[in-house]
Structures are given as structure tokens and as C-alpha cells.
Amino acid sequence: MKVAIQGIKGSFHHIVAAQYFGKNVDLVESLSFSEMPSLLHSKKAEVVIMAIENSIAGAILPNYALIDEHQLSICGEYHLPICHNLMALKGQHIEDIKEVYSHPMALLQCHKFFKDYPHIKLIEDKDTAVVAKRIQENKLKNVGAIASTLAAETYNLKIIAPEIQTIKENATRFFILTNSETKSSVSANKASIKFITSHKAGSLAEVLTILAKHHLNLSKIQSMPVIETPWKYAFFADFTFDSYADYYDALNEIKNKVEMLKILGEYSKGKR
Numbered sequence: 001m002k003v004a005i006q007g008i009k010g011s012f013h014h015i016v017a018a019q020y021f022g023k024n025v026d027l028v029e030s031l032s033f034s035e036m037p038s039l040l041h042s043k044k045a046e047v048v049i050m051a052i053e054n055s056i057a058g059a060i061l062p063n064y065a066l067i068d069e070h071q072l073s074i075c076g077e078y079h080l081p082i083c084h085n086l087m088a089l090k091g092q093h094i095e096d097i098k099e100v101y102s103h104p105m106a107l108l109q110c111h112k113f114f115k116d117y118p119h120i121k122l123i124e125d126k127d128t129a130v131v132a133k134r135i136q137e138n139k140l141k142n143v144g145a146i147a148s149t150l151a152a153e154t155y156n157l158k159i160i161a162p163e164i165q166t167i168k169e170n171a172t173r174f175f176i177l178t179n180s181e182t183k184s185s186v187s188a189n190k191a192s193i194k195f196i197t198s199h200k201a202g203s204l205a206e207v208l209t210i211l212a213k214h215h216l217n218l219s220k221i222q223s224m225p226v227i228e229t230p231w232k233y234a235f236f237a238d239f240t241f242d243s244y245a246d247y248y249d250a251l252n253e254i255k256n257k258v259e260m261l262k263i264l265g266e267y268s269k270g271k272r
């Protein structure tokens with residue numbers, strides 16, 4: 001199975017790939033989320049793993065648009081506890097570090113730690129692990145990376161400050177995506193949909209009431225601008241259910257209440 005990830009070996013996406021598909025997974029490394037749909041369409045990858053939200057930093061909004069615009073289908077989800085470490089070449093100490101590079105989502109999760117080190121400049125980069133690799137390959141002194149312990153091991157760096165995320169219990173939710181059509185799956189107990197309501201009082205409440213009536217448990221709702229119509233919004237909702245029949249009935253009712261409805265995926269709820 002060719003699995004595309006954002007990042008390289010040692011990134012958090014790599015850890016998800018190994019835990020979800022097994023250690024011998026055939027990784028297709030990519031340094032941007034926006035490149036991922038084309039990897040599926042060109043068949044360079046059969047599935048893509050994409051982070052969608054983090055418990056500290058929140059949703060990765062552009063990824064909702066990518067999934068929607070490129071007609072990707074969510075076939076699974078995975079929650080990974082995220083522990084960030086500050087690492088550098090052996091022999092370096094925190095006082096030596098002048099610049100720290102990392103993925104923007106990782107920087108967001110560690111901002112508080114750096115308040116005590118105002119001499120350190122924080123700089124966005126493509127991936128957590130790619131910085132670790134670059135520090136080792138170019139023997140970069142005075143430069144730090146924020147990355148996983150796997151990245152420290154892989155690129156032989158020293159962890160100079162462990163667990164630097166703002167809240168210890170930090171986790172990222174990832175989607176497993178394909179570009180085949182969403183398959184109805186009666187064994188599913190979770191679904192993600194997109195819908196657009198008309199701009200009249202109570203139209204969103206109506207949809208939420210249908211979910212509640214059919215015992216669907218909303219786990220996330222995200223609004224996204226409909227860019228063709230300024231100030232109009234689409235809603236991306238995730239919910240869990242015990243009975244596929246309840247879900248099916250709810251969707252049929254919602255269909256008649258909204259301007260558009262799209263199923264983004266039906267899958268098994270990931271362990272948290």
C-alpha cells in the first residue's frame with residue numbers, strides 16, 4: 001500500500017502511517033498538504049494521511065477545502081498523542097539556540113514554552129522532521145528543531161527540552177483519504193458531511209435537531225466560507241452513531257432541508 005504523508009521519516013504523519021498501516025508501509029513523502037490530492041489522482045499513492053485538527057492549535061482549515069475541492073473520500077481517522085521536543089546537535093544547550101524551525105502547527109502548539117526564551121526566533125518550515133534532518137546533514141549549530149522523539153533518533157539529535165507542548169495532553173486527529181467514491185459502509189459508526197443551509201432563521205438549528213432526533217452524536221462542526229458568495233458559509237459536520245439505519249434516515253431528512261449535502265466519508269470512529 002503506497003501511503004502519502006505530509007513530511008518525511010520521523011514526522012508525526014510517519015508515526016500515524018506506521019501505527020495505522022504497519023511498520024513496513026510504503027511511504028510517499030510530500031512537503032505540502034496541497035500536493036497530496038495530485039498524488040492520489042496520478043496514482044503515485046493509494047491513500048493519503050492528512051492532519052485535520054489539533055487539540056491545542058485547532059482545525060487546519062485549508063485541509064477541509066482540499067478534501068472538498070478534490071473530491072477526496074474519508075475512509076478512516078486516527079488520533080495520535082503529540083509530544084514535541086526541542087532538539088539540536090549533540091553538545092548544544094538551550095542558551096546556544098538562536099533559531100528554531102518547525103511546521104506551523106507544531107510552533108502553534110509550543111508557543112508558551114518559548115516565552116521564557118525571548119532570544120530564540122521561531123520560524124515556520126515545511127515539516128518537523130525535515131528540520132531535524134537538515135540540522136544533522138549540515139551540522140547546523142545554534143539551530144533547533146521541534147519534532148518527535150522518532151525524529152531525534154532517526155537524525156541523531158539530542159533532545160534539549162522534552163515535552164514542550166503547551167498542554168501535556170496534546171493530540172492531533174488525522175484523516176485517511178482516498179480518491180475513490182465514498183462507499184456506503186453499514187459497519188461504519190461515524191460520518192463526515194458538508195452541507196449549506198439557506199440564510200433563514202433556524203435553518204442550521206433544523207439540521208441539528210434532525211441529528212438529535214435520530215440519535216446521531218455531533219462530535220465536530222466547522223463552518224467554512226463559500227468563497228463564490230461572500231459571507232455565505234458551508235458546514236462540515238462529524239458525528240457518531242450506533243445504528244446505520246438511524247444515520248441513513250437522518251440524511252434523507254436533512255437532504256430536504258438544505259441547499260446542498262455531500263457525504264465526505266463513512267468510517268469507523270478512531271480510538272482517542
Ligand SMILES: O=C(O)C(=O)C[C@]1(C(=O)O)C=C[C@@H](O)C=C1
Nearest residue numbers: 011012013051103105127128172
Ligand atoms: O510536521 C509534522 O511532523 C507533521 O506531521 C505535521 C503536523 C500537522 O500538520 O499538524 C502533524 C502533527 C502535529 O500536530 C504537528 C504537525
